Structures are given as C-alpha cells and as structure tokens.
Amino acid sequence: MAQEKPLVIEAPDLQERVAQRVRAARAGRAMSMKQLARESGISLPYLSRVERGDGNISLAVLGKLAAALHLSPDSMLADDERYGADYALIVELLKRQSPARLREIRKALLDGASSGRGKAPRRIALVGLRGAGKSTLGPVLARRLGLPFVELNREVEKEAGIALDLIFSIYGQAGFRQLEKRCLDRVIAQYPEVVLATGGGIVVEPATYELLLHSFFCVWLHADPHEHFRRVMAQHDARIATPELHKDAMANIAGALEARRKLYALAHADVDTTHREVDELVGQLEQLVQKHSFGQVGSALTQALCA
Numbered sequence: 001m002a003q004e005k006p007l008v009i010e011a012p013d014l015q016e017r018v019a020q021r022v023r024a025a026r027a028g029r030a031m032s033m034k035q036l037a038r039e040s041g042i043s044l045p046y047l048s049r050v051e052r053g054d055g056n057i058s059l060a061v062l063g064k065l066a067a068a069l070h071l072s073p074d075s076m077l078a079d080d081e082r083y084g085a086d087y088a089l090i091v092e093l094l095k096r097q098s099p100a101r102l103r104e105i106r107k108a109l110l111d112g113a114s115s116g117r118g119k120a121p122r123r124i125a126l127v128g129l130r131g132a133g134k135s136t137l138g139p140v141l142a143r144r145l146g147l148p149f150v151e152l153n154r155e156v157e158k159e160a161g162i163a164l165d166l167i168f169s170i171y172g173q174a175g176f177r178q179l180e181k182r183c184l185d186r187v188i189a190q191y192p193e194v195v196l197a198t199g200g201g202i203v204v205e206p207a208t209y210e211l212l213l214h215s216f217f218c219v220w221l222h223a224d225p226h227e228h229f230r231r232v233m234a235q236h237d238a239r240i241a242t243p244e245l246h247k248d249a250m251a252n253i254a255g256a257l258e259a260r261r262k263l264y265a266l267a268h269a270d271v272d273t274t275h276r277e278v279d280e281l282v283g284q285l286e287q288l289v290q291k292h293s294f295g296q297v298g299s300a301l302t303q304a305l306c307a
C-alpha cells in the first residue's frame with residue numbers, strides 16, 4: 001500500500017459533544033443545573049448524566065434541552081466549538097441573507113481569496129455524472145492547453161493501493177470520500193496548472209467540493225440522462241453490468257443527475273455534450289478556459305474577510 005496515513009473512519013462522540021454544548025450553553029446563560037432541569041422538564045439526575053456525557057440521550061430530550069436553552073436542535077450536535085466565536089457569528093450573518101445574496105457572497109469570497117497571491121494558478125476541473133465525458137475530454141483538453149492531466153479516481157486508487165470497487169467494499173463510501181479529499185489536497189499542492197477529471201460524486205461532499213470550486217475553474221459536463229445511460233452501458237461499467245443492476249441503472253442515473261443538478265450547477269461554467277463530437281466539445285472548453293480570468297480581484301470586503 002502506498003498509503004501515508006492509515007484510513008480511520010471514526011464516528012464522532014455525539015454524547016460528549018451534547019454534554020459540552022449543554023454545559024457551555026447553561027454556563028453562558030448563568031443557569032443552575034436545577035433551573036435548566038425545571039425549564040426543560042428533565043429530571044435533575046438525568047440532566048447531570050447528560051452533562052457528564054453519560055447516558056444515551058433521546059431525540060425528545062435533546063429537543064427539550066434545545067428549547068429551554070433557546071438553541072436550534074441541530075446546533076446541539078454541531079462541532080462548532082473548534083472554529084471559534086467568529087464562525088458562529090458568520091453563520092448567523094449568512095442565515096439572514098437571501099439565496100441570491102448568498103450566491104454573490106460565495107462568488108465574491110472565492111474571487112477575493114484567489115487574488116493578490118503572485119501568479120494565479122491555472123487549474124481546470126471537469127465535473128459531472130458518470131458518462132459525461134470527463135475522462136475522454138480531459139486529456140485532449142490538457143494536451144491542447146499544454147497542461148498536465150490528472151484523473152482523480154486514479155490518484156485515489158494509487159493512494160489506497162487497490163481498485164475503486166474494492167475501496168468501496170472495504171472502506172465504504174466514507175472511506176472513499178476521505179481518500180478523495182486527501183488526493184485533491186495533494187493535487188492542489190503539486191500542480192499550479194492542471195486539467196483534472198474528478199469523480200462524479202465529488203459534489204456531494206461539501207468540504208471537498210468547496211475546495212474544488214475555490215482552487216479550480218470548474219466546468220460541469222452534462223448530457224441528457226438517456227445519453228449518460230447509453231455511454232455508460234457501452235463502456236460495460238461494472239457497476240451496472242449485471243442484469244439486476246442494469247434494470248435499475250437508468251432510474252439510478254436519472255435520480256443521481258436530478259439529486260446532484262443543483263450542486264453541479266454551482267460550477268463556474270457548463271457544457272451540454274448531448275449529440276456533440278469530442279473535437280467540437282474540446283474546442284468549446286478551450287474557449288471557456290481562455291475567457292476565464294484566473295485569479296480575479298475581489299471586493300475590499302471579501303479581501304478583508306479572506307486576509
């Protein structure tokens with residue numbers, strides 16, 4: 001195995017997290033344990049166990065405690081502490097914005113963060129569902145631009161020392177996503193200029209996708225779901241090769257495309273590849289890359305935020 005760090009999939013200690021959250025929130029509100037017990041309707045001995053991280057708290061109890069502390073139930077489980085007070089304030093600020101304004105803020109943050117740091121990196125990532133043409137168009141585009149080409153799935157396989165299907169069966173989805181993030185970090189560190197073909201599911205992992213959008217000019221390649229299906233079938237993809245899998249494959253492709261559409265649409269540009277030749281598509285991609293100004297200057301506000 002070429003692995004540097006062992007792959008550890010750890011479940012978070014949620015009881016300890018809730019315990020810390022309740023202790024800190026109660027202290028911040030200058031409430032005694034007795035007061036919180038009374039206001040939440042939870043017995044004092046049980047509250048004391050919850051605060052010690054002892055006892056498997058039910059959702060109903062979690063809800064009562066959150067209500068008495070005037071916190072949202074999800075925040076009782078959040079791992080916010082390690083990000084500090086600024087994080088909590090920024091989250092609250094963002095919650096007050098409209099979806100359109102949030103889109104502007106995110107764009108401005110990305111532009112601002114990539115400005116003023118010497119020569120702008122020229123990284124291009126192709127995203128899209130399997131069969132989109134990422135692995136086909138990527139190397140051709142890279143050759144035309146004179147850049148190296150990297151296939152992220154191959155990097156993940158090298159990292160684990162085994163093939164993708166084995167990674168999924170041994171380490172599960174969580175293990176694969178952890179390796180994928182690790183490999184993306186490494187590609188960014190190694191290549192200031194590159195064309196990267198990503199795996200179709202990279203967009204479902206917010207931290208990985210955020211990093212991708214931040215560090216690459218991302219182009220979403222898409223096609224009609226039937227076209228995705230035809231292309232994947234023609235490849236004899238092992239994931240849909242058996243008659244049983246084949247039966248569900250079309251629904252699966254259409255479902256994944258629908259579920260991921262909004263995420264793929266966050267890419268900086270998109271190209272419809274339906275009924276279009278590879279050569280023509282690479283030409284369009286080349287034009288998009290040439291038009292894109294890598295490392296734009298962001299607003300003063302975002303520069304301050306990203307400093």
Ligand SMILES: Nc1ncnc2c1ncn2[C@@H]1O[C@H](COP(=O)(O)OP(=O)(O)O)[C@@H](O)[C@H]1O
Pocket residue numbers: 128129130131132133134135136137197231232234235273275276277278281
């Ligand atoms: N524009 C296109 N028109 C027709 N077939 C295509 C096109 N792009 C890719 N293909 C074919 O579809 C299959 C899947 O393409 P691939 O590049 O492996 O997709 P991805 O890497 O996005 O999963 C391959 O057999 C490829 O030759």
Ligand SMILES: O=C(O)C1=C[C@@H](OP(=O)(O)O)[C@@H](O)[C@H](O)C1
Pocket residue numbers: 128129130131153164198199200201202
């Ligand atoms: O869509 C997905 O969830 C996945 C797509 C694959 O990449 P391709 O899009 O290159 O097939 C690979 O990353 C993994 O099996 C998960």
Ligand SMILES: [Mg+2]
Pocket residue numbers: 134135197
């Ligand atoms: Mg591929």
